[in-house]
Amino acid sequence: MQSFFQTLVSGLSFGAVYSLIALGFSLVYRTMGLVNFAHGAVLMTGAYLASTFYLSARLPFAVAVPAAVLATGVVGLLIERVLRPLESKDVDLMLIGTIGAGTVLEAVAILIWTSSGRGVPSPVRAAPLDVGGVRIPVYNLVVIAVAAVTMVLLTLFLQRTKRGAAMQAVAMDPEAATAVGIHVGRSNAVAFAIGAGLAALAGSLASPMLFVSPTMGDSLGIQGFAAAILGGFGSIPGAIVGGLGIGVIGSFAAQWFQGYSDLVTFVVFTVLVMVRPTGVFGEKTVNRA
Amino acid sequence: MSTLVVENLAVRYGGVSAVRSVSFTVPPGESVGLIGANGAGKTSTLRALMGLVPRAAGTARFGDRDLGKVPARHMVRLGIGYVPEGRHVFAGLPVEKNLLLGAYASKWDSSCRARLSEVYDLFPVLGQMRGRLAGALSGGQQQMLAIGRALMARPVLLLLDEPSMGLSPKLVEVICSALQRLRAEGLSLLLVEQNAMLTFEVTGECLVLENGSVAMTGTSAALRDDPRVRKIYLGL
Amino acid sequence: MIRRSGAAAALSAAAIAILAAACSAPGSSSGGSGGSGSGGSTGAASGPIKIAVVDAQSGSSSDLGQFEWRGVKLAVDQVNKAGGIDGRKIQLTLFDDQGDPTVGTELARKIASEGFTAMLGTAESSVTLAMAPILQAEHIPNITSGQSTKLLKLGSPYLFLNGPTGLTYDSTLAKYLVQTKGYKKFALLTNNDSYGAGEDSAFTSSLKSLGITPVAAEVVPADQTNMTPQLNTIRSRNPQVLFIGAEEAQSGLTVKQARSLGMTAVIAEGAPAGTPLFLSTAGVANADGTIVSSPYLGNGVDAASKAFAAAYTAAYGTAPELHGAKAYDGAEVMISALKACHACTGLALASAVRAVHRTGLLGTFAYDSQGVGIFSTSIGIIKNGTIEPVSS
Numbered sequence: 079m080q081s082f083f084q085t086l087v088s089g090l091s092f093g094a095v096y097s098l099i100a101l102g103f104s105l106v107y108r109t110m111g112l113v114n115f116a117h118g119a120v121l122m123t124g125a126y127l128a129s130t131f132y133l134s135a136r137l138p139f140a141v142a143v144p145a146a147v148l149a150t151g152v153v154g155l156l157i158e159r160v161l162r163p164l165e166s167k168d169v170d171l172m173l174i175g176t177i178g179a180g181t182v183l184e185a186v187a188i189l190i191w192t193s194s195g196r197g198v199p200s201p202v203r204a205a206p207l208d209v210g211g212v213r214i215p216v217y218n219l220v221v222i223a224v225a226a227v228t229m230v231l232l233t234l235f236l237q238r239t240k241r242g243a244a245m246q247a248v249a250m251d252p253e254a255a256t257a258v259g260i261h262v263g264r265s266n267a268v269a270f271a272i273g274a275g276l277a278a279l280a281g282s283l284a285s286p287m288l289f290v291s292p293t294m295g296d297s298l299g300i301q302g303f304a305a306a307i308l309g310g311f312g313s314i315p316g317a318i319v320g321g322l323g324i325g326v327i328g329s330f331a332a333q334w335f336q337g338y339s340d341l342v343t344f345v346v347f348t349v350l351v352m353v354r355p356t357g358v359f360g361e362k363t364v365n366r367a
Numbered sequence: 368m369s370t371l372v373v374e375n376l377a378v379r380y381g382g383v384s385a386v387r388s389v390s391f392t393v394p395p396g397e398s399v400g401l402i403g404a405n406g407a408g409k410t411s412t413l414r415a416l417m418g419l420v421p422r423a424a425g426t427a428r429f430g431d432r433d434l435g436k437v438p439a440r441h442m443v444r445l446g447i448g449y450v451p452e453g454r455h456v457f458a459g460l461p462v463e464k465n466l467l468l469g470a471y472a473s474k475w476d477s478s479c480r481a482r483l484s485e486v487y488d489l490f491p492v493l494g495q496m497r498g499r500l501a502g503a504l505s506g507g508q509q510q511m512l513a514i515g516r517a518l519m520a521r522p523v524l525l526l527l528d529e530p531s532m533g534l535s536p537k538l539v540e541v542i543c544s545a546l547q548r549l550r551a552e553g554l555s556l557l558l559v560e561q562n563a564m565l566t567f568e569v570t571g572e573c574l575v576l577e578n579g580s581v582a583m584t585g586t587s588a589a590l591r592d593d594p595r596v597r598k599i600y601l602g603l
Numbered sequence: 604m605i606r607r608s609g610a611a612a613a614l615s616a617a618a619i620a621i622l623a624a625a626c627s628a629p630g631s632s633s634g635g636s637g638g639s640g641s642g643g644s645t646g647a648a649s650g651p652i653k654i655a656v657v658d659a660q661s662g663s664s665s666d667l668g669q670f671e672w673r674g675v676k677l678a679v680d681q682v683n684k685a686g687g688i689d690g691r692k693i694q695l696t697l698f699d700d701q702g703d704p705t706v707g708t709e710l711a712r713k714i715a716s717e718g719f720t721a722m723l724g725t726a727e728s729s730v731t732l733a734m735a736p737i738l739q740a741e742h743i744p745n746i747t748s749g750q751s752t753k754l755l756k757l758g759s760p761y762l763f764l765n766g767p768t769g770l771t772y773d774s775t776l777a778k779y780l781v782q783t784k785g786y787k788k789f790a791l792l793t794n795n796d797s798y799g800a801g802e803d804s805a806f807t808s809s810l811k812s813l814g815i816t817p818v819a820a821e822v823v824p825a826d827q828t829n830m831t832p833q834l835n836t837i838r839s840r841n842p843q844v845l846f847i848g849a850e851e852a853q854s855g856l857t858v859k860q861a862r863s864l865g866m867t868a869v870i871a872e873g874a875p876a877g878t879p880l881f882l883s884t885a886g887v888a889n890a891d892g893t894i895v896s897s898p899y900l901g902n903g904v905d906a907a908s909k910a911f912a913a914a915y916t917a918a919y920g921t922a923p924e925l926h927g928a929k930a931y932d933g934a935e936v937m938i939s940a941l942k943a944c945h946a947c948t949g950l951a952l953a954s955a956v957r958a959v960h961r962t963g964l965l966g967t968f969a970y971d972s973q974g975v976g977i978f979s980t981s982i983g984i985i986k987n988g989t990i991e992p993v994s995s
Contacts, residue, residue, distance in 0.1 A: 080839075081835060081836070081839055084835045085832055085835060088829075088831045088832060088835070092829060188661075192666070193661065193665040193666065194665075194666040194880060195666075195852055196883065196884070197852070197855055197856065197859065197883055197884030197885070197886070199859075199886050200863065205865075206863060206864065206865055208865075213863075213864045213865050215863045215864070217863075240467075240471065240475055243460065243464055243467065243468055244468065244471060246457070246459065246460060247457045247460065247468050250457045250458055250459050250460070251455050251456075251457060251458075253419060253451065253455065254451060254455040254456070254457065255457075255468075256419070256439045256440045257417065257419075257439065257440075257442070257443065257448075257449040257451065257517075258443060258468055258469050258470075258471045258472070258516065258517075258520065259440050259441070259442075259443040259444065259471045259472035259520070260440060260468075260471055261440055262440070287829065288828035288829060288856070289828045289852055289853075289856050289884065291852070294828070297826065297828075329831075329832055330832075332823075332827075332829075332832035332833065333832040333833075333835065333836065336821055336822045336823065336833065339824065339827075339832075340824060340827075
């Protein structure tokens with residue numbers, strides 16, 4: 079029983095990270111109708127920036143992470159600006175553009191930081207909590223808390239603010255949005271930047287739990303993407319459910335199937351998606367006018 | 368108060384001319400209709416005015432502003448509202464959010480709330496459905512929503528593209544009354560329609576477009592009695 | 604009618620171009636002057652001696668590839684400065700195998716067709732295994748840093764190891780832990796690539812031969828960065844020793860995550876635990892007390908390693924580690940062989956390598972018929988971020 083809870087706790091911590099990644103995917107998809115294939119590389123960029131601020135510049139972790147999120151948001155703005163001419167012509171071309179952007183980010187990361195990768199020590203010194211034999215590293219709780227707060231803030235932004243509503247309107251009908259005075263390009267830029275910031279936050283939070291390397295975005299990105307699909311692509315609560323789901327499934331799969339854990343996770347994912355293709359919170363795919 | 372002056376407007380898609388040369392004016396407080404069959408160039412005229420498609424030739428001025436230099440998203444600031452063909456409501460957002468977004472260009476404050484009440488007054492059914500997702504509304508309700516959304520920015524000139532399309536005669540009546548009421552309140556209308564009867568009831572002047580050119584112009588009253596118009600467009 | 608925009612086409616072409624440029628193709632970067640030698644087993648009697656260095660220069664094991672290249676280059680630069688071999692300089696060409704056996708086989712054919720005399724590398728047994736049959740058919744001797752016993756099973760007279768086999772690392776380690784320290788409860792955590800699988804079988808069989816059966820044995824995918832599920836299972840069995848069979852970074856992560864779960868078991872590992880990357884990934888505090896089995900315990904262990912470290916640091920600005928030392932030794936062995944047989948090639952060169960007797964950084968080389976030259980390792984313990992030999 080203790081082992082069950084231990085595995086569950088571990089799965090939830092990583093699930094929180096996957097939720098943030100899924101959130102970024104979903105936001106960009108919901109507002110731009112675009113699946114951003116650079117998301118994993120952006121995550122990696124955020125993780126490298128945060129670890130550089132934390133380790134080399136010796137900023138406190140709580141400062142390094144927001145700084146990395148902001149810096150990566152700017153990178154997101156740059157990518158959107160470069161790809162913008164493709165957006166109004168053909169979303170599929172923009173999608174291919176994001177693949178290219180991701181490759182460029184990876185190459186630049188190797189140039190700056192080499193391919194060795196680096197470990198990031200946990201910023202929380204406290205000993206793990208012991209709850210009935212179940213060891214919970216304190217940092218994992220911090221990650222879950224930060225992810226939860228972020229999701230609440232994002233939901234409030236989308237539901238309660240003018241810009242948030244505008245962002246969603248642009249995804250549903252860019253021409254009608256233009257007619258009411260919304261700057262579609264700027265709205266997409268902000269959406270993309272927020273998506274990038276979320277990826278950077280996920281990567282930064284994950285780095286003490288994992289390993290920062292130029293390829294870290296690949297597997298994390300895929301897990302996050304699967305989480306977004308599982309929860310319902312474009313749905314915010316879906317991203318949360320999907321992320322936690324993938325995290326927990328992956329944790330138990332690793333426990334029981336060891337070396338085949340990735341395979342099992344994706345078999346389970348495939349079955350769930352076949353049963354319910356639109357995901358748990360099944361939103362219809364966003365149509366671009 | 369601004370007059371809309373359109374001179375020799377031409378619109379081309381690739382090598383095909385959709386609009387060859389169209390000229391008209393809409394003085395403040397007046398209403399003008401553009402009628403014609405499918406493909407006559409009516410919708411292209413409106414979209415070119417809004418800046419959603421490029422003009423191949425001609426000019427359009429609103430007051431002293433050259434509309435050719437105004438990006439589409441700034442039209443609303445000039446007081447030009449747009450109700451697109453096919454409604455184009457924000458399907459995934461609730462009715463009230465749709466309306467509020469109509470006022471995107473200004474603050475969402477008490478004056479905005481007041482405007483919202485006015486729209487609910489004009490279209491009571493929208494008030495009843497204010498929390499429903501716009502995509503769940505019927506065609507007629509969505510049309511009211513699209514018009515209401517455009518009204519939220521307090522336009523002085525409203526461009527409408529085939530508002531009666533796909534609506535039952537009863538609903539067309541509702542739209543017709545609403546437009547007449549707006550006219551009475553001083554709003555200028557530029558109405559593009561296939562439904563000639565509706566157009567004659569709502570506008571003072573009309574242009575008949577055929578194959579991208581103006582085939583006939585005149586007051587709505589005169590055109591309604593014209594035998595050619597009666598035969599082709601009214602089936603009488 | 605579909606509107607095509609010049610901008611769209613240009614931008615997508617740019618994206619594709621960037622994609623192509625950013626992807627590395629198996630390419631070569633040369634480390635010396637030009638001059639083409641002729642192929643064939645007799646080789647050219649003049650002109651530079653061409654040696655190929657093949658290692659991962661991209662991808663996840665590229666740092667290993669970097670260390671190896673530097674070690675080889677140091678040795679070759681030293682001998683070239685002293686006049687070369689019979690007045691002929693050694694010309695090194697570096698090839699990137701991307702850690703991929705398929706790329707390795709393409710490179711093996713390339714090396715054969717371009718008249719290389721010998722090959723140094725790779726650091727990955729799986730790539731070396733793939734290349735060995737081609738090199739054997741083309742009569743090109745290869746000194747590799749791989750340590751898998753599968754290499755020996757090939758039975759190629761052209762293949763040599765520059766260090767002990769994995770089995771040696773593990774048998775020495777097991778003996779120390781069981782017989783000297785008296786530990787009885789062991790757990791293993793290994794990954795599923797050829798290195799990890801080799802470690803799993805080698806350490807398990809070493810333990811068995813000492814009468815010990817492990818209380819837990821978990822396998823993780825080689826690219827997994829979260830080992831906590833497996834560590835949970837291991838923790839519940841209360842082992843005294845946790846043996847890790849994985850590359851540097853994954854091993855370091857395992858230690859870090861084990862400690863964050865509150866595990867106090869002694870960590871024991873082969874060569875990867877003796878590297879700076881392991882230490883920085885695990886964290887100095889967490890790595891304290893780790894038992895390392897390695898033929899190269901550090902840069903300050905004796906006069907030879909001190910001299911090597913000084914020269915390496917002067918040339919590259921960073922301190923060397925195990926892989927650099929192994930590659931340096933391997934290059935030195937090849938150089939000795941070439942000197943002894945006056946820059947011969949093919950089977951003659953292979954025999955010359957086998958006949959080499961020299962003391963290098965890793966120990967005394969004396970090659971047997973299977974291509975193994977070193978038969979023991981040392982045991983060290985990590986204290987405060989440095990490895991000290993254990994007093995046994």
